[in-house]
Amino acid sequence: MAKHNIILTKQGKTVKGTIQLTGSKSECNRALVIGALSKGKVKVENMSDAADAVTLKTILDLQEQGVPPLMVNTQVVDEHGAIIKSNGPTITQGRTVSHEINIGPAGTAMRFLTAYLPLLNKTITLTGSERMQQRPIGVLVDAMRKLGSNIEYVKNEGFPPIKIHEGFAQQTNRISIKGDISSQYITALLLIASSLPQGLTLEIEGELTSRPYVEMTLAMLRQAGIQHTWDANTITIANQIFAETALLVEPDWSAASYWYSIAALSDEAELFLPGLTSYSLQGDSVITELMANFGITSVFKDGGVYLTKEPKPVQRKIFDLKECPDLAQTVIVVCAALGHEASFTGLETLKIKETDRILALQTELAKIGVKLIEKGQVYKLDCSEKQIPQRMFVNTYDDHRMAMAFAPLAILIPKLEVEDADVVEKSYPAFWKDLIKVGFEVTPVIQ
Numbered sequence: 001m002a003k004h005n006i007i008l009t010k011q012g013k014t015v016k017g018t019i020q021l022t023g024s025k026s027e028c029n030r031a032l033v034i035g036a037l038s039k040g041k042v043k044v045e046n047m048s049d050a051a052d053a054v055t056l057k058t059i060l061d062l063q064e065q066g067v068p069p070l071m072v073n074t075q076v077v078d079e080h081g082a083i084i085k086s087n088g089p090t091i092t093q094g095r096t097v098s099h100e101i102n103i104g105p106a107g108t109a110m111r112f113l114t115a116y117l118p119l120l121n122k123t124i125t126l127t128g129s130e131r132m133q134q135r136p137i138g139v140l141v142d143a144m145r146k147l148g149s150n151i152e153y154v155k156n157e158g159f160p161p162i163k164i165h166e167g168f169a170q171q172t173n174r175i176s177i178k179g180d181i182s183s184q185y186i187t188a189l190l191l192i193a194s195s196l197p198q199g200l201t202l203e204i205e206g207e208l209t210s211r212p213y214v215e216m217t218l219a220m221l222r223q224a225g226i227q228h229t230w231d232a233n234t235i236t237i238a239n240q241i242f243a244e245t246a247l248l249v250e251p252d253w254s255a256a257s258y259w260y261s262i263a264a265l266s267d268e269a270e271l272f273l274p275g276l277t278s279y280s281l282q283g284d285s286v287i288t289e290l291m292a293n294f295g296i297t298s299v300f301k302d303g304g305v306y307l308t309k310e311p312k313p314v315q316r317k318i319f320d321l322k323e324c325p326d327l328a329q330t331v332i333v334v335c336a337a338l339g340h341e342a343s344f345t346g347l348e349t350l351k352i353k354e355t356d357r358i359l360a361l362q363t364e365l366a367k368i369g370v371k372l373i374e375k376g377q378v379y380k381l382d383c384s385e386k387q388i389p390q391r392m393f394v395n396t397y398d399d400h401r402m403a404m405a406f407a408p409l410a411i412l413i414p415k416l417e418v419e420d421a422d423v424v425e426k427s428y429p430a431f432w433k434d435l436i437k438v439g440f441e442v443t444p445v446i447q
């Protein structure tokens with residue numbers, strides 16, 4: 001697909017406005033899977049516009065209607081394996097041996113479907129973008145195999161695509177799972193736990209990364225009528241039925257983080273983000289505390305949050321981002337732009353996200369003369385050669401957060417060109433339109 005670049009400019013260093021953010025991709029993806037598992041008893045309110053959530057909804061809806069998943073990828077083959085029909089929804093003859101779902105770049109959806117689809121007792125191949133095929137899934141596949149699912153790797157051991165064979169019979173109700181690679185594996189298993197005939201006890205081995213996302217899962221399950229116990233490193237969910245209820249998807253705090261960086265790089269800011277609360281299920285609401293270090297005050301009133309900026313010297317030297325990995329780019333770019341030489345921990349999982357985010361940050365920050373130096377578990381910014389150029393080209397590496405974390409630099413850099421502007425659709429499709437609302441100019445680059 002053709003990539004469209006844009007040039008961002010901003011006159012003046014004041015931002016004022018009201019921005020209605022779309023629903024949280026994380027909450028929405030959970031609500032959609034819970035809705036599907038409950039067979040419609042649990043409704044989803046405030047569906048997110050995030051492309052990843054829309055894709056997941058489309059796939060789940062098609063499954064429910066009994067239509068082959070993502071019809072464009074459906075193939076019907078004869079008994080010798082020859083393709084006799086593909087790309088069509090109306091399959092009336094032949095043996096349907098393989099439906100293929102292509103989840104694109106949606107990591108959370110990939111992981112949730114790896115746990116959910118085996119319960120449907122169909123043979124389905126689950127694949128994703130080129131990058132998705134490099135993002136590990138082995139820990140979750142191993143767990144699903146132990147539970148009783150027959151899954152094989154289509155290309156590389158431990159990575160998508162995977163082929164899920166029909167015929168699931170629960171073999172055990174106790175699984176031990178590594179906690180330090182991705183919390184999404186744990187969430188995926190917790191989501192299906194109450195639908196398993198014997199329920200599930202998960203024992204988390206080692207450290208648990210991205211813990212607030214697991215807490216979000218359990219809180220949403222509880223809202224949907226599913227109880228759990230969590231003692232030390234063991235979470236248990238018995239076989240239970242869902243309550244008749246609705247899950248309300250809150251606005252996305254990860255998306256809000258870019259408004260915090262815009263405020264942090266401005267001289268003056270008055271922004272209102274409706275719908276955000278201080279008691280959010282999203283761990284990324286910690287951005288209010290992180291950005292307080294940069295002089296941003298968050299006041300919760302009128303059903304949302306007001307942000308104001310008061311210039312102040314940044315004191316905090318160490319940021320641990322283990323519980324909020326999606327804020328890493330936001331916070332690191334702001335520190336770099338302000339020349340604040342902080343250290344960061346908890347970045348271990350960044351290398352397996354939409355891109356290797358450490359490498360991407362290092363490459364792009366070098367364009368403003370800033371180094372992000374790895375020292376064991378700690379990353380340190382060296383801003384000694386920082387310089388703000390007149391122009392900068394931001395490579396985005398198919399990563400929405402690279403685009404959105406670097407966009408606020410347009411407040412300091414007169415002409416900021418951002419590669420592949422559509423990349424933001426993954427979680428925040430209205431991002432560029434929202435920037436225009438507060439006075440940014442967004443000009444498409446004619447290629």
Ligand SMILES: O=C(O)C1=C[C@@H](OP(=O)(O)O)[C@@H](O)[C@H](O)C1
Nearest residue numbers: 026108182183184210213325349
């Ligand atoms: O469960 C979720 O909704 C998510 C968990 C996190 O992933 P990891 O657990 O892999 O860190 C986060 O980075 C991702 O954007 C969304």
Ligand SMILES: C=C(OP(=O)(O)O)C(=O)O
Nearest residue numbers: 105106107108326353354
């Ligand atoms: C890591 C992310 O998403 P996912 O893992 O769902 O692709 C993200 O949104 O930053």
